[in-house]
Ligand code: ADP
């Protein structure tokens with residue numbers, strides 16, 4: 086069969102042929118398809134349906150029962166729009182099914198609806214029918230125009246593709262069908278036959294037609310699985326290759342954690358490390374001991390104690406006479422880290438340099454000179470400042486705190502000489518496991534799941550205006566007992582339709598009202614970093630009892646005595662942000678109380694807030710957030726650099742992801758570089774799709 090029609094063409098030519106040469110496509114239609122990103126036959130073949138239309142509840146008119154949702158297919162006999170006395174318009178469409186039964190579909194006041202019909206047009210109508218005298222009627226059914234050859238989709242699932250103007254669903258279905266008929270024979274199998282068997286995957290020639298036009302739901306599931314697996318496997322191969330290459334090319338100083346070094350560092354910590362911290366430290370120490378750059382993500386829920394782990398790693402570097410740098414996303418956090426380290430290392434020889442706002446030009450120059458001369462061991466600052474200005478004498482470790490905005494491709498670029506440094510990236514935004522394995526898939530991951538002992542739970546309330554007086558009473562009582570609290574307002578965006586109350590206004594209202602008896606501080610965006618630091622320091626030291634601020638306190642800020650959190654306009658915060666804010670008050674030995682005042686404006690914001698109130702588990706919230714927002718937010722963005730998934734859905738394909746990742750790692754271990762002949766096609770596919778974003782260089 087194969088090649089009979091086109092004996093002179095190779096398989097690759099058939100697949101690469103412009104869409105214009107597919108059955109039913111000419112130059113005009115080709116332009117329309119181009120707008121959908123479909124240029125070649127292969128593009129059409131691998132245009133996976135967005136969803137499927139289920140015709141399994143298909144009825145002929147004579148089988149209809151009143152009230153249930155059912156679908157009838159037939160031909161449009163006639164249609165008529167007429168006005169009523171009261172000025173309304175009614176459209177009636179008469180459809181004749183294949184047995185000669187009639188169904189009347191009606192629409193009220195949808196004048197443009199009739200443009201969708203033509204006499205003799207095949208359609209399906211889905212809705213709840215009613216018997217009106219002798220005739221069955223459906224009001225406002227869902228109409229789907231069908232191709233002439235889609236006469237009898239009994240029990241079928243029909244694909245639903247993304248559309249663009251100028252092409253209809255049935256037309257695109259027909260083009261895909263044509264492409265399958267013409268080109269399916271040219272499809273090349275990427276997986277060796279034994280591999281397919283072993284992994285329970287359908288061969289491509291069996292799977293592709295079924296994924297477009299499934300014969301039933303089971304077959305669809307198996308066909309879909311094959312492509313989901315393939316897509317995730319190719320990505321995981323890319324990530325594994327990247328890792329292998331980085332291992333081979335990035336030399337870093339080998340920093341062994343001897344028993345003596347370990348004892349000296351642990352002595353500094355005023356508490357026993359948690360089991361999670363110990364495990365993470367062991368993993369990091371093992372990485373640092375290798376002459377290859379570490380690339381590790383440390384994730385842990387807010388308050389799980391990541392800073393200590395980072396401090397440990399940095400001190401290992403310092404013990405070997407190297408420098409380590411800690412970078413934070415905000416000034417407030419950089420300042421806090423620098424204080425934490427100074428306290429921790431008060432009695433030691435370690436020299437800390439901090440590059441935070443408020444330094445005079447002279448002091449800053451001097452600090453930079455010390456770092457360049459190797460006269461500073463630990464360097465702390467914001468990511469922006471450090472990436473821009475600093476030249477290091479002997480940098481061995483880079484720690485990036487609160488890194489959640491970037492993915493696979495992003496790594497700090499630092500000015501340095503000699504070997505690569507080791508990298509430790511920390512995030513408190515719990516990331517759904519499936520996302521960690523893809524966007525951060527080239528990193529090793531350590532996770533802190535347990536909080537330090539003695540932590541009290543936080544109670545969370547969702548409140549409206551009627552609860553304000555009660556909350557401020559409670560808030561005041563706790564302040565009198567010696568606790569501290571935050572009041573957080575969203576950042577006001579100039580373009581907002583319904584402006585939120587600004588942080589200044591909130592502050593004014595509180596100090597002249599419910600909190601007038603207390604020492605209240607304010608941090609707002611137009612303050613200099615020195616001013617912010619001063620206020621933060623007063624709050625940390627307990628000189629201020631309450632702090633009114635925007636979400637600058639969202640990341641990292643650690644004041645264990647603060648146990649009260651008020652969030653204003655809660656609907657304006659994302660779930661991760663809300664969780665971060667609540668994380669500010671779960672750090673000490675007193676229970677925390679968080680109240681969110683909110684007017685949910687959409688279904689999504691209501692779901693977000695409900696989820697927030699229902700659990701304090703960051704990993705669970707991350708999963709909900711991911712499901713609500715969808716992967717679109719993560720993939721295909723400039724930040725992350727990875728192209729969007731075509732068929733896999735990380736919210737539901739977690740198991741296949743695990744499997745594909747395991748298999749990809751095993752394959753790259755057995756055939757580094759995918760050099761063996763039977764892997765040539767796989768290698769080509771990986772390079773074609775991910776070679777550039779993953780900088781796979783000369784593989785293949
Ligand atoms: P995060 O992981 O959110 O960055 P931090 O590193 O700021 O958390 O730690 C939160 C608080 O917990 C800090 O006050 C820190 O001193 C304290 N802490 C960290 N580890 C422990 C521990 N093992 N035992 C007791 N307290 C700890």
Ligand code: MG
Pocket residue numbers: 391392486513641
């Ligand atoms: Mg932190």
